[in-house]
Structure formats: structure tokens, C-alpha cells
Amino acid sequence: MIETYHIGTYWGARKEDAEECARRLVMVVQLLQPVDPLFASWFKSARSLKQSLTRPLELEVSSVQQYIQRYLMRDDRRQPMEDLGFSFGLWNGKQGENHAWLSIACGGYWEQVTNRCVLDAPNEGPGVERVLTEPFQVAALRALVTAWDPDWGAAISTAYRDMSKTQYLGAKVGWVTYFSRRLGRVPPLPAPVRIEPVEDQGTLVILTPERFTATNPEHVALADRVCELLERAGLLQRKPPPAK
Structure with a gap:
């Protein structure tokens, strides 16, 4: 079975209107473009992939704002639920093994809401030798973090996430993990873990320079140890403070 990853x-809760979400979306697309040719273009969601190919994303805030506004959350009677924000997706237009998706929920300010930006890149095929490398994972996560200013983020093995999800109910530790400075300070961590700042926003924690896998006992032991240290530092708390 192939071990899958996502970022x-x-x-x-963070109240943002469609214009602010559009500015952030334009930024993340622009930041992802130099990371890899997979991200050269994006297409808006549609009823079918064929139809989606006729709807390229234009990187003008006003155009993106109109697109996002159509995806304001609504109740069963189609009444707007502004406190739940917007939910929409983008596709890179490549089918089969080179597909990539962005899934976004933003602008929600109900107390229990979780906003997100998730990137699904290929886990197999001709591009995987680029995708499943530490430089790619770091650059892609850094792009998402810079644009969206999240509480936390991770480039994570789904298998390791499932192994640890019942023990840590807040932020999850991945191959590369991000913590906003709002959550606190990242403590000293054992080698070969590396720490990198993201401007003045927060910190990236990079577990290994080679591909992290849940089938490697040394990788799992390292990740478990890092989880323990981050938990003691209060960074894996269940409910991070709201973003400013």
C-alpha cells in the first residue's frame, strides 16, 4: 500500500470577507507557482473536471472575490450562514498521477469553526520524486502559511497521523510542522530535527531530511519523541487561541 501525504x-474563528479571502488565495497561488510546475495554473470547481477546464482561475482579486462569494455556506433553506464562511476548491487541471487540489474553508467566525487550506499533491507517478522530498514539502507548507497565517499546519503522512490522532487532539506533527507564534515557543528538539522561522509568523519543525515514513521505526520513534516535547511546551493543545 502506498503511504499518502498531504499538506x-x-x-x-477569524472573520474575513470574500475580498480578504481572495487576496489570500491569490497570494497562495502566486507563492506555489515557483515551487513546482504542478502549480503553474489552477481551475475553479465545476460539476465535472471537463467543465472545470473551461474555468481557469484569473489572478485578479476582484475576479477571485466573485468566485469565492458564490461559495458562502448556506443552510438547508439556502439562507446564508455568514459565520461559517466560504468553502471551495481548486484543481491544477492535470488528471491521473499529476493532479493536485486545493481545498479551502475561510472567513468562518463561529466559535466552533475550523478554517483550513489543504493541498493534495501527487503521491505516485512521474512527479513523486520531486513531491516527496523535504525541499518540496517545506516550500509548499511555507507558501500556505505565508498566505493564510494559520495557527498550525503540517506536511504529514496520513499513516502517522492515524497512528497518533487519539493521543494528541490538537495540532498534528508531520514530516514538516508549522506552529504560529500565537501558540508559543518551539522548545529545543533532538537531532536531526531542524527548525526554521517563517518571517515573524511562526516556526517550521522539519523532522528528517529524507522522506518520513510511518513504516520506518526510527522515524516513528523520533516523531513520538518530538510530540512529547511539543506537548510539554503546550503546542499540541486541543484548541489554539483565535488568529488575530
């Missing part, structure tokens, strides 16, 4: 960023 996700998450934040709590």
Missing part, C-alpha cells in the same frame, strides 16, 4: 494549514 494542510488550520486556524480557528
Whole structure:
């Protein structure tokens, strides 16, 4: 079975209108473009992939704002639920093994809401030798973090996430993990873990320079140890403070 990975960023209640979400979306697309050719273009959601190909994303805030506004959450009677924000997706237009998706929920300010920007890149096929590398994972997560200013984020092995999800109910530790400075300070961590700042927003924690896998006992032991240290530092708390 192929071990799958995804890159996700998450934040709590933060009221933002469609224009502000559009500015952030334009930024993340622009920041992802130089990371890899997979992200050269994006297409808006549609009823089918064929129809989606006729709807390229134009990187003008006003155009993106109109697109996002159509995806304001609504109740069963189609009445707007502004406190739940917007929920929509983008596709890179490539089918099969080179597909990539962005799934976004933003602008929600209900107390229990979780806003997110999740990137699903290929886990197999011709591009995987680029995707499943530490430089790619770091650059892609950094792009999402810079644009969305989340509480936390991770480039994570789904298998390791499932192994640890019942023990830590807040932020999840991945191959690369991000913590906003709002959550607190990242403590000293054992080698070969590396720490990198993201401007003045927060910190990236990079577990290994080689591909992290849940089938490698040394990787799992390292990740478990890092989880323990981050938990003691209060960074894996269940409910991070709201983003400012």
C-alpha cells in the first residue's frame, strides 16, 4: 500500500470577507507557482473536471472575490450562514498521477469553526520524486502559511497521523510542522530535527531530511519523541487561541 501525504494549514474563528479571502488565495497561488510546475495554473470547481477546464482561475482579486462569494455556506433553506464562511476548491487541471487540489474553508467566525487550506499533491507517478522530498514539502507548507497565517499546519503522512490522532487532539506533527507564534515557543528538539522561522509568523519543525515514513521505526520513534516535547511546551493543545 502506498503511504499518502498531504499538506494542510488550520486556524480557528477569524472573520474575513470574500475580498480578504481572495487576496489570500491569490497570494497562495502566486507563492506555489515557483515551487513546482504542478502549480503553474489552477481551475475553479465545476460539476465535472471537463467543465472545470473551461474555468481557469484569473489572478485578479476582484475576479477571485466573485468566485469565492458564490461559495458562502448556506443552510438547508439556502439562507446564508455568514459565520461559517466560504468553502471551495481548486484543481491544477492535470488528471491521473499529476493532479493536485486545493481545498479551502475561510472567513468562518463561529466559535466552533475550523478554517483550513489543504493541498493534495501527487503521491505516485512521474512527479513523486520531486513531491516527496523535504525541499518540496517545506516550500509548499511555507507558501500556505505565508498566505493564510494559520495557527498550525503540517506536511504529514496520513499513516502517522492515524497512528497518533487519539493521543494528541490538537495540532498534528508531520514530516514538516508549522506552529504560529500565537501558540508559543518551539522548545529545543533532538537531532536531526531542524527548525526554521517563517518571517515573524511562526516556526517550521522539519523532522528528517529524507522522506518520513510511518513504516520506518526510527522515524516513528523520533516523531513520538518530538510530540512529547511539543506537548510539554503546550503546542499540541486541543484548541489554539483565535488568529488575530
